[in-house]
Amino acid sequence: MSLNLQTLIQRMSPMTHWDERLVVEPFFPESVDMESSSNSLDFHLGNRFTILRSRRSSQHDPLSQDPKRDVVVRELFIPMGKEFTLNPGQIVLGTTLEWFRFPYDLMAYVIGRSIWGRRGLLIVTASAVHPGSSGTITLEMSNLSEVGLHLRPGAAIGQLFFNQVDVGSNPGQRRSPNFTGALRPIIGTYSLSKVEDLLLKLE
Amino acid sequence: MPSPWQVECLLIRMDSLRNEILRVKNKDRPYTETDIVYDSLVSVIESRRNLVVRAKKLAAAKGTVIDQAVFNHRAKDLETVFQVFSYTDRVDSPRIPFEVLRSLSWVANKLFGEQCYTVVRLEPKYNYGILSCRREFEKNGWGKYWQYADEGQHDSLSIQNGQAPPNVLLLGFPSPDAGSTLVHALAAHEFGHEFAFKWNNDIKDVREAVVTAVKGSYNVDLQDYLWGIITRREGESQDDVTEKARRYIFALIDKITSGWLSEIFSDLVAARLVGPAFLAAFDRIIIGHGKAGETHPSASLRRSLVRRYLKDFLPEVISDPTWAHLFDGTSTAVGSSDELYGVIEKVFDSMIIEALKPILNRIPSPLTRLSPPEFAELLETMEDHIDHLATPSVPLTLGDHLPDTDKFWLLMFAAWHYRLSPRFEKLREICGDDPNSAKAEEVLGNLLLHALLSLELRARWQDKLSKGGANVA
Numbered sequence: 052m053s054l055n056l057q058t059l060i061q062r063m064s065p066m067t068h069w070d071e072r073l074v075v076e077p078f079f080p081e082s083v084d085m086e087s088s089s090n091s092l093d094f095h096l097g098n099r100f101t102i103l104r105s106r107r108s109s110q111h112d113p114l115s116q117d118p119k120r121d122v123v124v125r126e127l128f129i130p131m132g133k134e135f136t137l138n139p140g141q142i143v144l145g146t147t148l149e150w151f152r153f154p155y156d157l158m159a160y161v162i163g164r165s166i167w168g169r170r171g172l173l174i175v176t177a178s179a180v181h182p183g184s185s186g187t188i189t190l191e192m193s194n195l196s197e198v199g200l201h202l203r204p205g206a207a208i209g210q211l212f213f214n215q216v217d218v219g220s221n222p223g224q225r226r227s228p229n230f231t232g233a234l235r236p237i238i239g240t241y242s243l244s245k246v247e248d249l250l251l252k253l254e
Numbered sequence: 255m256p257s258p259w260q261v262e263c264l265l266i267r268m269d270s271l272r273n274e275i276l277r278v279k280n281k282d283r284p285y286t287e288t289d290i291v292y293d294s295l296v297s298v299i300e301s302r303r304n305l306v307v308r309a310k311k312l313a314a315a316k317g318t319v320i321d322q323a324v325f326n327h328r329a330k331d332l333e334t335v336f337q338v339f340s341y342t343d344r345v346d347s348p349r350i351p352f353e354v355l356r357s358l359s360w361v362a363n364k365l366f367g368e369q370c371y372t373v374v375r376l377e378p379k380y381n382y383g384i385l386s387c388r389r390e391f392e393k394n395g396w397g398k399y400w401q402y403a404d405e406g407q408h409d410s411l412s413i414q415n416g417q418a419p420p421n422v423l424l425l426g427f428p429s430p431d432a433g434s435t436l437v438h439a440l441a442a443h444e445f446g447h448e449f450a451f452k453w454n455n456d457i458k459d460v461r462e463a464v465v466t467a468v469k470g471s472y473n474v475d476l477q478d479y480l481w482g483i484i485t486r487r488e489g490e491s492q493d494d495v496t497e498k499a500r501r502y503i504f505a506l507i508d509k510i511t512s513g514w515l516s517e518i519f520s521d522l523v524a525a526r527l528v529g530p531a532f533l534a535a536f537d538r539i540i541i542g543h544g545k546a547g548e549t550h551p552s553a554s555l556r557r558s559l560v561r562r563y564l565k566d567f568l569p570e571v572i573s574d575p576t577w578a579h580l581f582d583g584t585s586t587a588v589g590s591s592d593e594l595y596g597v598i599e600k601v602f603d604s605m606i607i608e609a610l611k612p613i614l615n616r617i618p619s620p621l622t623r624l625s626p627p628e629f630a631e632l633l634e635t636m637e638d639h640i641d642h643l644a645t646p647s648v649p650l651t652l653g654d655h656l657p658d659t660d661k662f663w664l665l666m667f668a669a670w671h672y673r674l675s676p677r678f679e680k681l682r683e684i685c686g687d688d689p690n691s692a693k694a695e696e697v698l699g700n701l702l703l704h705a706l707l708s709l710e711l712r713a714r715w716q717d718k719l720s721k722g723g724a725n726v727a
Contacts, residue, residue, distance in 0.1 A: 065648075074644035077708040079715055098353065126348035128284040130356075131711075148711075150704045152644040185643035186700070231685060232643055232697030234353075234704055 054157070054213040055090050056083065062157070073213075074152035091162070091210035097146035097187055098204045100127040100135055101236040113241045114251070124238055134201045137172070137194040144236035146187040148205060153184045156218050159211040161188060167208050171196025174209050182216050186233040255318075256325040261310055264329055265303065271332065272299045275339055283346040285355060287371035290419040291342045291387050293403035295335050298396050302331045334394055341385055341424055345375045349432045353707040357662055358441060360710055362423055364659040365617075366448060370421040376429040381539065383426035384444035388418075389451070423448065428539070435699035436673060439535040439666040442527040446520025453613055460609045461515050467601045468507050503594070506548075510598055513549035518559055518606055519613070525560050526619040527663045529568055530577040531670035533560055537580070546595040555599050563607050567619075570626045576675045620660035621667065636668040640701055641680055647705035651712060658713045662706060669702040 054062070060083070062073040075092065082093075104123045111122040124144075129135045137143055153159070158181055163174035173193050180188055190209070194200045202208070243251070256264075279292040306320070306328050313320045351374070358372040377383060391400045402419055425444055431437050450457055487495075524532040536557070544553025561581050564572050572581065624632065636646035646668055650661045672678060678694065685693040 069638075069642050072642070072644075074639070074642075074648060076645040076648055076704070077711050077715075079712075081719065128348060128350075128352040130284050130352070133284070150645045150701075150708070152642060187704070232700050234700035 052215045053090050059092055059213060071154050073157060076150045091212045093207040093210050095148040096202060096204050096206050096208050097148040098128055099146050099235045101144040103142060129204055131204050134203045136199045137202055138199050139194050139197050142193040145190045145192055146236050150187055153182055155182045156216050157213055158182045158216050159213045161209055162212060163209045172200055185231055189236045255322050256320055261320055265306060268299050268303045268332055271336055272296055278343060281346060284352050287373050287422055288342045288345050291422055294399045294401060295339055297399040298335055302328050338390055345373050347376055350374050351435060351703055353703050357706045357710040361659045361662050365445060370423050372423045372425060374425050374427055376432055377426035378429055380428045382440045382444055384447050385424040387422040387424055435703045436669055437535050437538050439528050439531050442524035442532060443520045446523030447516060449523055450516045450519045456613050461511055463609060464511050464601055465507055468598050471597055510548050514551040517550050519610055521556050521560050522563050522610060522614055523617060525564050526614060526617050528666045529571050529621045530564055530580050531667045533580045534670045559607060568621060571621055576671055620663040623656060623660055633668055637672050637677055640672050641677060645701055645705040645708060647708045661709055665702060665705050669698060673698060
């Protein structure tokens with residue numbers, strides 16, 4: 052079930068029990084139109100960016116266990132009031148300005164705002180935020196237009212659509228430690244599942 | 255006299271340093287506050303270069319070479335410019351916690367009552383440091399060069415015509431611990447050095463009292479020490495030698511006392527701002543007893559004085575068992591094997607806290623702003639947030655009874671309290687039971703860093719709202 056704005060605001064109240072409490076920080080109540088029929092919460096672009104860099108070898112291999120064969124990144128911090136230009140065809144990892152704390156019965160989908168989408172900004176991959184997640188959300192953004200696109204920290208580039216999850220009798224699932232409490236955009240390391248490991252070894 | 259070749263070399267070095275400063279200035283950097291320093295350094299180099307060129311022309315007209323003293327003076331200037339420049343390099347590494355910079359500037363502005371920018375650099379040495387760039391310029395006789403080179407480039411820095419640029423406080427964070435947000439509570443100590451400078455006249459009185467006390471025990475305790483360092487030259491009488499050694503020792507006492515006093519004062523300022531969290535962060539940076547030196551007292555003396563001050567100043571706060579192990583140390587205040595240091599330690603141990611108290615009392619402590627029950631409740635709510643991986647800045651925004659700058663230090667305090675309390679185990683478990691707690695501490699540091707950023711954004715948002723500048727629904 053998708054949650055409406057009023058319910059989300061209720062979930063953010065300090066009176067709400069931690070089992071159900073959603074925390075969004077910083078959150079500016081003045082910026083929310085409570086009369087709106089919106090079912091989403093806008094998020095804003097944060098200050099940290101990670102750019103995938105070219106390297107001497109012409110490919111990178113995410114499955115390789117050798118870090119030297121994986122992608123090389125460059126981190127950038129863009130302060131408020133400054134901008135970052137996303138070039139055509141370029142992919143960049145960014146973060147939300149907000150720190151989100153999800154209870155175990157809520158998950159959300161990250162959707163880019165159409166106003167940005169129509170100008171070529173695509174926020175597409177890994178778009179689901181799992182129940183119990185906490186931290187800033189890493190955004191994978193690419194520019195599909197033919198011209199550069201200015202991105203400014205603080206801009207409302209996307210929104211979260213929240214859904215209630217049936218937790219059944221097991222409300223306290225463990226979080227993934229790798230992505231818990233992240234502040235910077237995380238590229239992550241690939242860990243092979245047992246099935247993948249088997250499949251990849253087949254000849 | 256310097257040869258024309260040496261003069262040429264000096265001019266070339268000046269040019270290359272100027273170009274290097276401009277290269278660094280033109281790098282793509284998040285914050286441009288250090289531009290003030292770069293511009294001013296370039297002005298110094300250009301003025302020194304002009305002086306050398308003029309002296310060279312004058313000497314050539316007289317058929318001679320440039321005066322050695324002038325040459326030496328300019329060469330020394332060049333070295334000093336390079337040194338100051340080297341402090342302001344390495345301020346753009348993505349490893350720097352830029353999130354905290356504006357909050358630090360904001361806190362510094364409120365604490366010192368003047369506009370200043372705080373910039374962080376990564377120190378190759380394992381220590382924290384602070385440098386007031388404008389003061390460094392004044393110390394070197396370059397005060398008039400502390401200026402914007404091109405106002406058009408600094409429109410974001412609120413330039414007002416004819417006004418000197420604000421000061422730039424350069425905070426050094428140890429490079430290996432750049433990402434350890436909790437340890438940055440030591441910034442409170444570094445700000446203490448700025449207070450020490452600001453109230454130098456009052457501290458001078460304390461210094462004189464300490465020096466008098468140390469010199470008073472000189473005859474009693476330092477005779478053996480004195481004999482140990484005396485080297486008698488041929489033709490010198492015993493009295494001459496003794497007097498020479500006495501003068502040397504007294505000068506050394508002055509120097510050591512000044513250095514130690516600044517450190518101890520800054521420690522106690524930090525104790526007022528972040529309470530026992532200072533001791534916790536200090537233990538991270540200085541492992542063990544830390545030997546005394548001419549500029550810094552031993553870590554044992556520092557810990558002992560801070561502990562004693564906290565027991566007196568914040569008895570309710572430190573009665574909390576979470577901090578107990580920070581006060582359990584068996585180290586004694588006085589323990590240097592060097593006799594001179596030992597004598598100074600004794601004097602510091604016996605009188606320094608009482609002597610500094612009236613000066614320290616001018617700095618309001620965020621930890622005494624609330625009544626003990628209110629404070630305990632706030633801390634509990636902040637820690638509840640951390641327990642649930644929510645930023646601890648949220649409870650600070652409820653109600654409006656605390657100044658924003660106090661909240662900055664309260665967050666540091668709360669994060670350390672959480673780190674040392676049994677509740678940290680829960681976070682460690684969430685973070686995958688890492689045996690040395692690295693992941694859990696990283697997450698706690700991220701929560702703290704985001705909370706500091708968030709607090710500052712909220713304050714600026716409120717400011718904008720009050721001025722009617724924000725476009726809100």
